[in-house]
Each structure stands twice: as structure tokens, then as C-alpha cells.
Amino acid sequence: MNQPRWKQRPEGSNWGDFGPDDQLGRVNLIGPEQVLKGVKEVLEGVTFCLSLPLDIPGGKVLNPRRSPPKLSPTALGDDQYINFPLATHSPELQDVISDDQVQLSLQYSTQWDSLAHVGALFDGDNDGQPERRYYNGYLADQDVLNLSQQPHQQHGSYAQRLGVENMAVHGMQGRAVLVDLVRVFGMGRTLVGHAVLMAALEQLNVVIERGDMLVLRTGFAEALLDMQGKPQPDVLKNTGAVLDGSDQALLKWITESGISAICADNYAVENMDRELEPGCCSKLPLHHHCLFKLGLPLAELWYLKDLAQWLHSRERNRFLLTAPPLRLPGAIGSPVTPVASV
Template sequence: MANRWKRRPEGSNWGDFGPDDELGRLNLLTPERVLAAVREVRSGRSFCLSLPLDLPGGNLLNPNRFPPERHVRTRKEGRSAINYPLNLENPDYGDVVSDDAVTLYTQYSTQWDGLCHVGHHFDADGDGVAEPLYYNGFRPGADVLAPQDEGGPAARRLGIEKMAATGVQGRGVLVDLHAHLGRERTLVGYEQLMKVMEADGVVVEEGDMLCLHTGFGQMLMEMDGRPDAERLHNSCAALDGRDERLQRWITESGIAVLVADNYAVEAFPNAAAGGGCCAALPLHELCLFKLGIHLGELWYLTELAAFLRAEKRSRFLLTAPPLRLPGSFGSPLTPVATV
């Protein structure tokens, strides 16, 4: 730790979980908290919390990310790997198999942001010069490798596989913003979030996995892969990442992860007066860089939210590991809520 940094960012928890920690607040998902989450299961019913991974469709939401592309090999005798006969001597008899491959942008659809996804410039060694860093002081070039770096591109530290290895299971707590705000574009700060939670009797405790239902995921489902740019960028609630009271609450609440069914959890872009460093994604800076809170984006929470509201509940067992893909900066996933 002394070699990576001498001072940590104000309000961060660097070093609190150990000098070489790569899990951040996932450390709060202890066996005792997993058992408490299991006790929230009453009906045994499960909900898939992933969008189909070809949604939102196109690249209007983010011009740098594209839908999955499926590829099929040509095998022996020029035959496609789809409906391929294993008995080539008698292809009209016996087994047939199908095999494919996919080019997948890891953060196109339902996803986890890894702790190596967003860093920040900070003077960690006290020499008066800010350098780019990631959570717990891990560094570009040594720990997070670009294509030009030997062994890159890859995250040697903070890769998404570290998250996957934990199983990512605990108590989910859902806040139904959509039930109170509809699909109007609304920046939700601390006061409005607290009002919604109080109205619905939602209580958040240390180690909980907080999920925000805004209705954005349902809107994407209804668009069915043909999204409308105006609606994509001007619909549904998003957290106001510039609200200092909201930032303080996220820090003090002890939540293990923060999830939403919208594009980026927080409003993006959310311009600060006068600009400044990292003005576009203040909650990403707080959560990924300072606190080690993984962010889940573009989840599908509508069916779960409807069930929980009808049952007057907000808690459930959440199982949400990413792909165990070494060195990746984020990952698609298929989270499951068990109620």
C-alpha cells in the first residue's frame, strides 16, 4: 500500500478492507448477511432481472457500444456449425449439433461496472502532481493495462473476475421510483429519495444491495430493439450525482452495491456550473473510485417491482455474479431475485 499511495482521497475507504483489496464494499456480503438474505425468501418465486442482451438495440444510447454479433464457423466439408451432423459418413443418421460464437460489448446491456471501469486524477503520493488512479490506488500501466501496454488490454487488478469469484449474493432492497414519479425525466436527490423510501416503508441497512426501479428497462422492452433517441435521453428518473447530501447518504448507508434499471444510475450528462474534473459522472467517481461500490446498470426490475408492491415488501434474495472473465472492465449478467 505504501508503494501505491501515501494519502487517500477525502471520503474514500481505501485501505479499510486491506492494503491490496480489490472487492470494495462487496466485503460486506458476509456469510451472516447472506443468511439474512435467504430468510427474505417466502414464496420461492424467482425473477430474471436481465434485459435481453440485444437491448437497447442500435447504439443511440451509447455510440461506443454495439449489439451482440453472432458468428458461425464452417466445419468439415464446408458445412455450417449449425445443424452439423456428427456422422459425416451418413449425415442423414445420428446426432446433429449447433455451435456459435458471439462478439459482445460487455457493457452494452444489463451489466456490472467493474472497479477498474472509472478512475480519477488524484495526488496520492503527495508530490503536488495528480496522477490517474483507480480504487485503492491501483494504477494505469501497471495494474490496468491499455492495448499498448505489455499484456494489455486487461485489468491485472480490479478485474471483474474478482467480483464473480465472490458469488455476489445478498439481500436486495428495491426502491420503486417509477411508482411515484412515472416516466418523466426527474433528477432524484437525497430529499426525494428519502420521501419515496419513507412512503413505501423501505429500510436500507449496511451490506444491502440497493436497486432503483425507474421504468427505463420496461421502456426499452416496449421499444423492442427500435429505440427512439428522444425518449432514451429524456425519460425516467435518475439519481442527481451532484447532490452532496445524496453522496453523503450513499457513503454512510453502507450499501454493498448500487443498481438501477436506467442507463448510468445517475443522470448523464449532469453538467456542473463552471465544469471541472469528472463533471459528467460524479457518482461513478464516488462509488467506483472512492468507495469500491460496484454499479449495476440497465437491469430489468419492473416485474419484480410489481410483485413486491403487491406484497407490500421491498426485500429479497439477490444473486448477481458477472461473467468470470479475467481482466475485463465490466460484464453482462443475468441477475436473479428470489422472493
């Protein structure tokens, strides 16, 4: 672009701090130093898978827009490549091949949100008219495209900027810190603002430093997994801690702490049950602050119980986290199979 993308940035944002064309935001803080810090936490060579099965939660109850994975065989003509015999020179010796494909919503289960997931109306060019923008001023319809009404397009949507592949290329590996909110509050619904979080960190003897990935165990994913693909919304609504995105002190702490990402085992990380007056404010203030203002990615529906219990048994809370999303160009979110190494 010959012209600057924006003339003014949102109050409290870091647009431009990592460069005018930055697409990583606070992920920039996950560099070699953070990888080495994470490696130093690997003392026993034990690993934990932090992903739910990707067909959990099950159905479309939690989000009617998102569908569970649907597996099917690949095909060539009328041939479906599942248990398919391949012809060889010898009819007595035939290879049998199975080859499949999947249709799924990229943010159905254990996932990363890319920085193209949540934007806002904001007057970045200072002309009195707000535009639909994303982190670092990237524009809807110019940088994040809706192609669904355009014929002859390979994709229906495409994030030309801020796509999840940027996180994949960077690696998403470094030191992470687990905050076991279940150990402090139990499995019930708890609204966690700044004061509550600080008290929990003190109780758990957790120290968080610049560049760390913050990992929050609330118990939500554990309850969801126990429901075996039949989620119970009335029960889940009262399960697990959620961050209070309306707490300005909490948002300030996220900014000043220097954390590089927030990963949680619940749905949306923040409280979504607030009743809002029309036009009052953002429905997702934590998403707005993290994704739109800071370029700080969020992860949801991770499975943390086994890791949390193991760390607690050894009076530890830090580990090496390896969690790259799919390197899928243009994608706005991605399933992920995070691995904790301890």
C-alpha cells in the first residue's frame, strides 16, 4: 500500500509497535528466549496431549454455526478409496488402500483464534466514518475477504492478512504457565476479574513473565468430555471459571503483563452471559482487547486435567508448550493438538 493503513489507532492498542505490516502481534514475544525458557522446564521427558477429541463437544448445541467433523473416503470416478484393492501385476498380491478427507468447522473443538477472528468498527483513517478493521488496522473486504457471492472462487472466505498460517510459520512453541483455577474455585461458575485472578496467582504460587503463554484450567472441558458428545447447556452454563472482560483492571493487567497468548479449557475464555443494553459496549470485550487491540491470540476448549494434576503433584506450574495451528493459508481459526512437555 502506498498510503498508511491507519492514521490513528485505538486507545490502549499496540498497533504499529511491531511494525506497520505486522501480522503476529504479541506472538512476536515468543522468540528464541522463550523457547529456551520452555526447554529448561523439561525435566522428566513426559508429554501430555492437551486436545479434546475433535468431535467434542458433539452436535451443534454450543454453537449452531459450527459443525462437527465429517469423515468420508476420497474418490476417483465411481471408486471410493476405503478398503480399495489396487491392481498389481499379480492378482494374488493386491495392495488395499484407505484414504479419507474431512469437512469440519475449524473452531469446533480444541482451537486457536487467529487475529482475523474478531475485529471492530473503528475510524482508523480519522475521516469521521468508522471502518470494519482488525488488528494493526487491516481492513475487512480488502484484507479479510468474503468471497462467498463471487463465482469461480476457490474459497468462500480468505484472510489475506492475519490468517492463522502466520502463527503456524512462527511455531507457537515456548514457555507456558498453568493457572489451575479448579484447584482454587472448584468446578462451579466463577467470574474472574483482576483482583480474583491476582489472589489465585498468589495462592497457587504462580509467577508470570513477559512472553509467557497463559494457560487457564477451569474444568469446563472436563465436564464437556464427561457428557460424551451430548453437551448439556444448562449444566455447562454453571461450570468453570470465566474471565471478566468488562473488568478494566484485568484488561490493563493483560496489557502490562506481556503475556503472549491466553489458552483456556472453556468456551470463549471470557464471560458471555452478560446482558447488554443496545449499543452499550462490546459483547466480547476480552476478545476485543486481545485480538483487535493487542494482537494477542486466544485458544479455547483445551484439555488440561491430566497436565494440571501431574504439575500439582510436583509443585510445578511451568512447562514447554508446542501448539502450532494448521498451516492453512487464509484460515481464520484452526484446530490444534497442543503438547505439553515437562
